[in-house]
Amino acid sequence: MLVWWRRRQTGPRVGPGRVAPARWHACAVSDSPAYLTPPPSPNHEMLSSFCFCRSATRRLSYPSAARMAAVSTASEAKEPQQPSPVLHIGHMNVENDAVFTTPSILFTRATVITPTGSKTLYAVWALLRPYGTAWPMLKSYSTVAKRLDKFKTTIFTQMSMLAVKHGAINLGQGFPNFDGPDFVKEAAIQAIRDGKNQYARGCGVPDLNSAIVDRFHKDTGLHIDPEKEVTVTSGCTEAIAATMLGLINPGDEVILFAPFYDSYEATLSMADAKIKVITLRPPDFAVSVDELKSAVSKNTRAILINTPHNPTGKMFTRAELEQIASLCIENDVLVFADEVYDKLAFEAEHISIASLPGMYERTVTMNSLGKTFSLTGWKIGWAIAPPHLTWGLRQAHSFLTFSTSTPMQWAASVALRAPDTYYEELKRDYLAKKAILVEGLKAAGFIVYPSSGTYFVMVDHTPFGCENDIDFCEYLIKEVGVVAIPTSVFYLNPEEGKNLVRFTFCKDEETLRAAVERMKERLHKS
Template sequence: MEVAKRLEKFQKSRETINNLKDGIINLGRGFPNFDGPEFIKEAAIQAIRDGKNQYARGSGVPELNIAIADRFRKDTGLPIDPDNEVTVTNGCLEAFAATVLGLINPGDEVILFSPLYDSYEGNLAMAGAKIVSIPLQAPNFAIPIQKLKSIVSRSTRAIVINTPHNPTGKMFSLGELNAIASLCIENDVLVFADEVYHKLAFDVEHISIASLPGMFERTVTMNSLAKTFSLTGWKIGWAIAPSHLTWGLRQAHSFITFSNATPLQCAAAVALRAPESYYVELKRDYRAKRAILVEGLKAVGFKVFPPDGTFFVLADHTPFGLENDVAFCEYLLKEVGVLAIPCSVFCLNPEEGKNLVRFVFCKDDETLRVAVERMKEKLRK
C-alpha cells in the first residue's frame, strides 16, 4: 500500500506535466523540445516504404541487434553475441521491467540508490521484491560504500545502478563501480545497469560496470535510442546480458510487448552507426545548454549541484522560503510559469528530497534563457 501511494503521487505529477496550460515552460519532464536527426527519420520512412511493416523477431530486427552489439563493443571493448545476448525492448523502461520480472522472485532483496527513477520501485513491487534503499547525499551524491558493504549479503539478489544518474546527474566513479563489483562477485549478486544517458557524460568518463573483470556474466546493461538521438517517442530500447540472464528476461519480454515497431528498429540500426562526430557534437551542444541553466539558476539564487552527466540539474530551493519541494514547485508553476519536479517523488523516503527540485536542460537555448529570466523576475528570496 505504501508503494502504491508513492507511485500514485508520482503519477499525479506526470498528469500535471501532460496537462500544462499554454505559456508554461516545461523544465520538468525529460524530453527535448527539438526533433531528432533527419537521417534517422528518413531511414524510418524508407523502411516503411520498403514494406518492413509486419511483426519483428521478438528479440529484435537482426540488423539492429548487430548494431547494438557493435556499438557496445566500441564503447566497452566487450564482444557481444547479437542473437543470444541482445534483446530489443519497448524503451529502457520495458528492458528494466522484463529484467525484473524475468530474474527476480518474490522475496528477493534488491538494493537501490535514492533518489531514483520511479519505475524501478514500481517494477520491483510487481515482482514482489524486498526493496532496500541507500540514500545519496548532496553535494556530490557519493555512494556510501561502508553502508553498502553492511547491507549486501547472500540474501541480496541484485543491485540497481543508473549512471549517469537520474535525477542527480552523478557519474559513478571507477572506484565506486569497483567496490560494487567486488561485493557482487563475493556475494553472487546481479547488477541491473541503466545506462540510457551514457553518451551524455560531460566531465567524467562513463564506464559500464559490465566491462569490469568478472562482471559481464552477472550484469544486465540497459539502454535506449531516446536520449542520445532525441527520439523519446520511438521507445526503442535494449538489454545486453549473458545468455543465461537473457533467457530469463526474454521470457518476460515475450509476454509484455513481444516485439517493437519494425520500421523504427530498422532506423535505430542506422542511428547506432552514426559517425563519432555525432556524439562529439551532442556533448558540445548539451554542455552549452547545461551552462545556460546552471549559471542561470545560480543567478536566480538557487544553490545548484552541477551534473557530470544526463540533462538534469538538482537545485536547493530553500533560499526562497517555501515549506518543501512540492510547495515550491507549485508556486513556481502557478506564479512564475515554469515547471520543475519535486525531488521527493524520486525518494522512497520523501524527507530525503524535500529541499531539492529537478530541472531539465534538454530544451532549445532560447527556452532555457526565457525560463531563467522569468525566475529572476518573479522569484524573491
C-alpha cells in the same frame, strides 16, 4: 441509504412476439460509502462484464436518484437543488456525469447543493440478471492491485497539467522540445516504404542487434553474441520491467540508490521484491561503501545502478564501480545497469560496470535510443546480458510486448552506426544548453549541485522559503511560470528529497533563456 431499482428491457427481439429478457439496474445512494452494502436481491446476480457509459448514466436519471437521496439523507433539505454539474472520481473532473467501473459495478460521487449547505453523496450502480444468486456490491471502489495501489498519478503528469493550465515553461520532464536527426527519421520512413511493417522477431531485428553489438564493443571492448545476448525492447523502461520480472523472485532483495527513477520501485513491486535503499546525498552524491556493505545480505539478488544518474546528474566513478563489483562478486549478486544517458557524459568518463573484470557474466546492461537521438517517442530500447540471464528477461519480454516496432528498429540500426562526429556535436550542444541553465539558476538564487552527465540539474530551493519541494514547484509554476520536478517522489522516504528539485536542459536555447529570465525576475529569496 436509498436503494433505487429500475427494470429495463434490453436487446432486440429474438422471434415473433418474443423479446430478450429484461435486466434490472440497481442504484444504492448514501452519504457514506461505508453504507453501500448489497441491496436485498436473492433472485438476481450481477453481470460480470458491464459498465455504464455517460449516455447510459443520463438515461437512468442519476441526477433524479441523487435528488431523491438528498431528500432522504438531508432532513433540512426541503427542496434540494440540482446536483453540482461536476462529479469527482479519483483525479478526474468530468462535467455532467462520470463513471468508475469494476467488471459489474459503477461508482459515482456527487456534491448536492441544499439550502443550508452541500452534501457529498455516493452511488453504486449495478446491472442485475434475474434468477441467479446475488453478488455483493463492493464496499471499496478501487480496482487497483494491492502491489500497485500505493502508486498514484505520476508527478510528471501532475506538473504537466499545471504547466498547461498556467502557461508555464516546462523544464521538468526529460524530453526535448526539438526533433531528432533527419538521417534517422528518413531511415524510418524508408523502412516503412520498403514494407518493413510486420512483427519483428521477439529479440529484435538482426540488423539492429548487430548494430548494438558493434556499439557495445566500441564502448567496452567486449565481444558479445547478437543472437543470444541482445534483446530489443520497447524502450529502456520495458527492458527494466523484463529484467525485474524475469530474474527476480518474490522476496528477493534489490538495492537501489536514491533518488531513483520511479519505474524501478513500481516494477520491483510487481515482482514482489524487497527494496533496500542507499541514499546519495548532496553535494557530490557519493556512494557510501559502508552503507552498501551493510545493506547486502544473503537474500540480496541484485544491485541496480543508473549512471549517468537521473535525477542528480552524478556519474559513478571507477572507484565506486569497482567497490560495487567487488561486493557483487564476493556475495554472488547481480547488477542491473541502466545506462540510457551514457552518451550524455559531459565532465567525466562513462564506465560500464559490465566491462570490469568478472562483471559481464552477472550484469544486465540496459540502454535506449531516445535520449541520445532525441526520439523519446519511438521507445526503442535493449538489454545486453550473458545467455543465462538473457533467457529469463526474454521470457518476461515475450509476455509483455513480444516485439518492438519494426520500422523503428531498422531506423535505430542506422542511428547506432552514426559517426563519432554526431556524438561530439551532441556533447557541444548540450554543454551550451547546460551553461545557460546553470548560470541562470545561480543568478536566480538557487544552490546548484554539480551535474557531470544526463541533461538534468539538481538544486536546493530552500533559499526561497518554501516548506517542501512540492509546494515550491507549485509556486514556481503558478507565480513564476516555470516547471521543475519535486524530487521527493524519487525517494522511498520523501523527507530526504524535500529540499531538492530537478530542472532539465534538453530544450532549445530560446526556451532555456526565457525560463531563466522569468526566474531571475520573479523569484525572491525569503
